Amino acid sequence: MIKLAWSKGAQITLIGPLLEQSGINVDLVDLEALVDDNLTLPENIEIVSKDVGKNILSDDVDIPALDEMVREFHQKAYESGAMDKVYMENKWLDIIPVPSVVLLRGRRRWGKTALGCFLLWLFFNQKHMTPYIVNFPKNKRKLLPKWIKTINDLNKLPKGCIAMMDEVSLKWAAQKYNLSEKEIIDQLISISGQKDQIIIIISHHAAKILLSMVREVDVQLFKLPSKMHSKLERSEIRVFTKEALEAFENLHVSKEEKKAYTYVITDDIDGEMLTNPLPEFWSEELSKAWGDLKFESKIRDNLTDKELRKALRDRVRHKKVKRPRGVAIGE
Numbered sequence: 001m002i003k004l005a006w007s008k009g010a011q012i013t014l015i016g017p018l019l020e021q022s023g024i025n026v027d028l029v030d031l032e033a034l035v036d037d038n039l040t041l042p043e044n045i046e047i048v049s050k051d052v053g054k055n056i057l058s059d060d061v062d063i064p065a066l067d068e069m070v071r072e073f074h075q076k077a078y079e080s081g082a083m084d085k086v087y088m089e090n091k092w093l094d095i096i097p098v099p100s101v102v103l104l105r106g107r108r109r110w111g112k113t114a115l116g117c118f119l120l121w122l123f124f125n126q127k128h129m130t131p132y133i134v135n136f137p138k139n140k141r142k143l144l145p146k147w148i149k150t151i152n153d154l155n156k157l158p159k160g161c162i163a164m165m166d167e168v169s170l171k172w173a174a175q176k177y178n179l180s181e182k183e184i185i186d187q188l189i190s191i192s193g194q195k196d197q198i199i200i201i202i203s204h205h206a207a208k209i210l211l212s213m214v215r216e217v218d219v220q221l222f223k224l225p226s227k228m229h230s231k232l233e234r235s236e237i238r239v240f241t242k243e244a245l246e247a248f249e250n251l252h253v254s255k256e257e258k259k260a261y262t263y264v265i266t267d268d269i270d271g272e273m274l275t276n277p278l279p280e281f282w283s284e285e286l287s288k289a290w291g292d293l294k295f296e297s298k299i300r301d302n303l304t305d306k307e308l309r310k311a312l313r314d315r316v317r318h319k320k321v322k323r324p325r326g327v328a329i330g331e
Contacts, residue, residue, distance in 0.1 A: 091274060092122055095264055098129070099193045101216045102200045105241070106223025111259045112202050113287060114278050115221065116164045119200060120148060121279045123162045129198065132163040140289040145281045154188050162198040167290050189216040205229045206237055222263040224248045240265055247271060 096102060096119070106112050120131035124147060134157075136150040144150070157163050189212065192199050201217075203209050205225070214237065222244035233241040244263040251258060251273065260275045 085277070088275060088277075089122060089126070092119065092276070093126060095266055095269060095274075096123075096198060096219055098123075098127065098198060099196050100198055100218040101189055101192060101213075102198065102219040102221060103206065103214065103217040104200060104202045104221040104223070105205055105225065105229070107226045107229065108204060109287075110223040112223050113166055113289075114282055115223070115262060115276050116166060116200050116202055117148075117279045117282060117286075118276045119198075120162060120164055121281075123198065124148075127162075129160055129162045130158065132157060132161055134163055134165045136166075137289055137292065139292070140286070143281075143283060143286040143289060154185070157188070157195075157197065159195040160197070162200070164200045164202065166202045185210060186212045189213060205232075205241070206234045207232060211236075218266065220265040222248075222265075224258050224261075243271060247273065 102119075104112050104116060120133075123129045124131045131148045132151050133144070133148060134150075134154065135152055136144070138150075141150060151157060151163075189199065201209065201213055206214050211234070214234065220237075220240055222241070225241050225245045225248070227245065230238070230242045230245045243265070247263050248258055248261070251261060253261075262274050262276060264272045264274055
């Protein structure tokens with residue numbers, strides 16, 4: 001990893017992965033030549049040796065003599081795709097501001113969780129934001145790197161974090177009417193801006209999740225939607241789902257290759273396709289982390305039809321009622 005240090009002593013680390021991917025062994029980099037390609041650097045930076053860590057930039061160093069080496073570096077970086085990777089990462093950092101609420105949708109098994117994990121890695125690596133996954137299965141914790149934290153209590157999400165709420169309909173479905181949880185969600189989304197948080201909400205489609213979540217969205221991300229999603233999505237945002245589906249249909253790559261693409265809509269972007277790599281820690285088992293969850297009915301089988309209808313009707317109306325035998329109201 002090449003280290004670049006401010007002349008006053010504050011150190012930063014930059015372009016290490018880029019150099020590694022380019023396959024070039026360098027100890028010196030002409031900073032002036034790296035200003036373009038979104039690699040703008042601050043002025044008055046000293047170059048530190050990659051191998052021995054000593055300062056090798058002084059008044060008698062002929063910077064123009066490094067031009068040939070820098071050209072070689074640029075050529076190999078472009079040939080290896082490293083420059084494309086840097087551009088792609090910077091693009092993601094640009095479209096997702098801090099703070100923001102991100103809604104990620106798309107058909108099943110189409111890379112939504114992988115994209116969410118990539119964004120956790122990117123903002124941890126580039127913005128030093130602590131990443132969290134909400135309600136991640138406890139028995140699958142070993143699949144995650146140690147720098148990703150898991151949490152169940154939304155009230156404990158700290159300031160300046162990036163949190164991913166995957167399979168959100170399992171916990172906060174629109175059809176569940178637990179008022180206390182709904183209030184927590186509303187408050188979390190409402191004050192996430194003041195807490196400099198990024199909240200990533202992942203679901204197959206928005207019809208499954210609370211409308212209060214949808215209203216606060218700053219960034220819409222789409223993996224390939226299904227045609228059924230485009231027809232039965234929430235009426236408030238159905239037009240965006242149809243737009244995303246059309247964009248994917250006009251994407252001239254194979255269906256399998258479309259998994260690498262994401263359609264982006266923000267206040268500043270009317271619609272743009274981006275790609276993302278799989279994070280290094282990604283695995284097939286991680287992609288199915290929620291697959292072992294067991295679902296049990298909270299209403300006993302011996303409940304009469306009349307009691308069942310009354311319990312559900314009162315629950316929808318948000319009334320405090322006498323609990324019928326065997327029914328867990330609001331749980």
